[in-house]
Amino acid sequence: MKQVLIIGGGARESALxxxxxxxxxxxxxYVAPGNPAMTLLGVDPINIDDNDFTKLIDFAETHQIDLTFVGPEVPLAAGIVDAFQAADQPIFGVTKKVAQLEASKTFAKDFMARHQLPTAGSKxxxxxxxxxxxxxxMGLPLVLKKDGLAAGKGVAIAQDAETLDETIEKMYADSPDATVxxxxxLAGEEASVMALFNGEKRVILPLSQDHKRRFANDRGPNTGGMGAISPLPQFNDDQVAAAHQLVxxxxxxxxxxxxxxxxxMYIGLIFTPDGPKILEYNMRFGDPETQxxxxxxxxxxxxxISDLLANRQPSLTLSDKAYACFxxxxxxxxxxxxxxVPVIVPTDWPEGTWLPAGVAKSDHGWESHAGRIFSxxxxxxxxxxxxxxxxxxxxKIxxxxxxRTDIGFHTL
Known part of the structure; x- marks a missing residue:
């Protein structure tokens, strides 16, 4: 029987x-670092930080881990896969070099220009x-992105001159030489397309849609994600095929x-009147789309995953159900x-319907001081x-x- 180690600690890692x-x-x-409530799922959180590669590799060796799967972007961008591969430990995730497609907005834009991949014009x-x-x-409205990882919160949209000026000054307040x-x-409806790959071998998952804004009707600041739906019936077969072609x-x-x-690979797309265009690359599963x-x-x-690691083309079979995540x-x-804040933990729910993220145990019971707490x-x-x-x-909980109460409103 096989032993698996998941890197990360959120609801995405609970789902994985x-x-x-x-x-x-x-x-x-095992999940490193995981969160204490994951024990309720029948998996073991281990108290090792996801950026402590030395301890993680030592754990993988001593526990004879057959596969390590990386969830979040930060350890990928820091080179966790390179470190595991150097230690001859099997791991699924992109190298530090490939992670630049997510870690650097300018690297990704240069890549798209070089390979004539459709995206918004930029400076x-x-x-x-x-x-x-x-x-x-360039004119308004304008999208501003600070280079580097931003946990899904690094995009600002300026609809007017006052917002534009304020956003620029805020972005440069602490780092006057920042790359922006x-x-x-681009106007249109957004979707996410994710694929598991090795070289040019890949399996592409159904389209999904994240809800980034904090409040209903897409109001408020960007977040790490307030909910998701999949698949997306509003897009026809030709649109799905076009998304696959971009992968x-x-x-x-x-x-x-x-x-x-x-x-x-996770491509954030927007379906414009001129076809789908690439908004961004993420080189890992999205959260909450994974759920x-x-x-x-x-x-x-x-x-x-084993087939992909062995450079074999895997099969993929899918259910015919639709899913929603709040x-x-x-x-x-x-x-x-x-x-x-206190957290209500459900009992006797079907497996996979409650996925903890920032949930901890204290003398007062289950609680959290995190932002996103469970899915x-x-x-x-x-x-x-x-x-x-x-x-x-x-x-109920x-x-x-x-x-956010309106998850799925674009479709429904």
Whole structure:
């Protein structure tokens, strides 16, 4: 029987741990660092930071881990895969070199330009004066992105001149020589397409849709994700095929540039009147999209990943159900001023319907001082039924927490 180690600690990693646990080949799943409530899922959190590569490799060696799977972007960008490979430990994820497609907005834009991949026009600036000058020539609305990892919160949209000036000054307040991407605003509906790959071998998962804004009707600041749905019935077969073509074109470009290896690719798309265009690359599973994608996979997930690692083309079988995910958050999220709040933990719920993220145990019971605290997931024969079931379940355990009530509104 196989031993699996998941790197990360959020609801995405809870979903991954359960998916591997369902494999008839897997005996034990560990999550580093995980969170204490994961023990309720039948997996073992281990108290090792996800950026402590030395301790993680030592754990993998001493516990004879057969596969390590990396969830979050920070350890990928820091080179965890390179470190594990140097220690001859099997791991699934992109190398530090490939992770630049997510870690650097300008690297990704240069890659897209080089391989003629459709995306918004952009300019790169390195100081506030140039930012104001270039923005004046590009017009409004304008999208601004600070280079580097931002946990899903690094995008600002300026609809008017006052917001534009304030955003530029804020971005350069603490780092006057920061690299900032100014990007044309694209109108359309967004979707995420994710693929598991090795070289040009890949399996592409159904389209999903994240809800980034904090409040209903897409109001408020960007967050790490307030909920997700999948699949997306509003997009026709031709649109889905076009999204798949962008995955394959990206993989072909990566091979041409020597960006070799395996892992997860996540393309953030926007479907414009001129076809889908690439908003961004993430080189790992999205959160909360993972929570609605993994339940659709009906074949052995451990075998699927093992096949890719062995450079074999894996099979993929999918359920015909739709899934919705609602994320419970601290009422003050995404502010950094987060107070500790009590958390209601459900009992006797079906496996995979409650996925803990920032949940801890104290003398007072389950509680959290995190931003995103847990995900509630439901599947049904139709997307409206899945959304209704997930929302009803969330209402039962919301307590003092908050959540976005309109998940799926673009489609429904």
């Amino acid at each position: 741990a359960l998916k591997f646990k369902q494999s008839p080949q897997v005996d034990h799943v 790169t600036v390195h100081n506030a004066i140039d930012a104001h000058a270039e923005a004046a020539t 991407l100014l990007e044309q605003y 394959d074109a990206t993989l072909k470009g990566m091979q041409a540039d020597g960006l070799d290896g395996q892992g997860v 609605v994608l993994l339940p659709q996979i009906t074949n052995d997930f451990y075998q699927l 994320v419970a958050v601290n009422p003050a999220y995404p502010s950094s001023a987060l107070k500790t 509630v997931v439901a599947g049904a024969e139709s997307l409206p039924d899945a959304v209704k079931a997930a929302k009803t379940a969330m209402e 919301q307590g003092v927490l908050d959540y």
